[in-house]
């Protein structure tokens with residue numbers, strides 16, 4: 214009996230290890246390659262490792278009047294604005310859609326999804342021609358708007374679902390004890406919605422940081438965000454510079470996660486179902 | 488603490504009348520149980536008292552003050568919801584304190600009242616817990632404490648015990664009753680459990696399709712149900728329908744060979760309901776000669792079930808009706824017996 218259990222346990226264990234290893238390679242394989250590239254000075258095919266290591270490309274990226282740092286700040290600024298505006302729009306919109314009989318509710322939600330239904334390229338090409346007419350093509354405002362169009366879809370949907378999942382009776386209970394509707398929202402609903410809102414904000418932030426197509430069509434050549442810069446570098450076969458940027462692009466995500474982990478109460482994370 | 492008066496309260500949802508001209512008075516310090524099947528408008532009634540449902544017509548007076556159009560947060564009612572509606576991100580203490588903070592009381596007063604409330608529902612020591620760390624019964628008591636701590640004029644309980652298992656429900660029912668009497672707080676208690684309603688209420692209201700079918704003291708409504716629906720809802724397990732017959736002496740219906748008079752508003756050939764409670768029939772009893780208080784009829788034991796303290800018999804009458812009768816006597820299945828029941832305990836509608 215115990216023998217059978219033990220073999221089962223071993224099988225499960227081996228299966229787990231295999232899966233973790235595969236996942237690890239899938240995630241860290243490319244990352245390791247990128248990391249190697251960023252520290253390489255010379256790396257000619259077919260050598261398995263670079264012939265010459267050095268910090269030259271990192272130094273180029275991080276010191277002096279560096280294009281990379283400028284692009285990093287621009288990317289982060291745009292992402293933060295997109296998150297802020299996105300929350301300002303999606304919290305009231307999501308709450309209204311979740312709680313009230315908004316006329317044309319279904320149509321509205323589908324309309325929101327529309328840009329997502331078409332291939333990205335034609336959507337952004339159209340957008341850029343509209344933005345040219347509005348005189349915001351090639352500006353930070355234009356790129357921010359492009360990012361917003363993409364991310365609002367997700368954030369309004371996630372926010373609506375989040376508010377829907379919070380029973381209205383919890384607000385009723387607060388109002389019954391003397392809270393105003395607004396008071397009940399801020400004291401009861403908003404804290405309970407926080408995990409969902411934060412999840413959506415993270416998503417929007419990372420999405421904006423990585424966004425390429427829209428930025429390219431609406432902002433080029435004036436708006437140089439990190440992904441655009443990376444694209445330019447890799448087009449010029451400058452794999453080292455591109456790798457440095459790629460790693461810098463992953464850093465904000467990691468920092469964001471770390472900050473979140475510190476600031477989110479354990480309950481909130483549990484609320485996310487993690 | 489105040490008297491609650493409801494006058495002609497009506498609420499329609501499209502075609503549906505959730506409340507249909509409801510008139511009620513709950514005296515100061517009285518516990519009124521509102522009883523009714525699912526969808527009868529019980530929640531709509533308390534929600535309109537709390538201010539979450541705007542009635543189409545009628546008035547609600549609390550302590551003489553017309554609150555029909557007052558905002559819910561200004562009404563000073565306190566509601567305990569079926570799901571308790573405790574705030575999951577707040578501890579027991581924070582849940583109970585919230586209403587007091589909204590009233591801008593001093594910290595000392597808040598502390599005093601919270602202690603009083605925790606003590607009242609016997610929750611001291613659990614103030615630091617989150618709702619999910621409590622049992623169903625404890626959550627229920629937190630909801631009660633949260634409602635009572637703000638000193639409301641009326642307590643509204645919407646099926647407060649329906650999420651609990653039978654044993655706890657039984658105990659908490661009496662705890663609520665004791666508390667209510669001690670605080671002398673005007674209370675509306677919604678339930679669809681007739682036993683619960685009868686056992687704790689000062690008065691009972693039976694609601695169906697938004698209408699008040701009957702209202703009165705528990706004993707009154709139990710012993711004089713107005714129609715077969717009320718009788719059945721109050722726990723009568725036998726509702727027999729038959730046709731009205733007529734002879735020289737008037738209208739009647741037959742049960743187990745016995746003749747039962749039918750009220751004069753019926754027509755011959757019309758359907759009539761005979762309602763008998765399972766525990767109000769004596770099995771095998773012989774009726775003394777000339778007894779006009781009782782009705783005696785006969786039937787055959789078709790089946791039986793052992794229930795511990797008593798047995799439940801399925802009795803078939805000669806007319807082919809089947810009756811469920813509870814008795815502590817032991818009778819063999821298949822035997823033909825006499826049954827005896829108080830004339831007042833046979834309801835004919």
Ligand SMILES: Nc1ncnc2c1ncn2[C@@H]1O[C@H](COP(=O)(O)OP(=O)(O)OP(=O)(O)O)[C@@H](O)[C@H]1O
Nearest residue numbers: 500503505523524525526527528529530531532679
């Ligand atoms: N917001 C609403 N919109 C439409 N119909 C409603 C609404 N609220 C209640 N109703 C209807 O009104 C009727 C009474 O509902 P109510 O919730 O008061 O019943 P209840 O007696 O509390 O039932 P239960 O015992 O199931 O809780 C039901 O038929 C219900 O479908």
Ligand SMILES: [Mg+2]
Nearest residue numbers: 529530531645
């Ligand atoms: Mg209800």
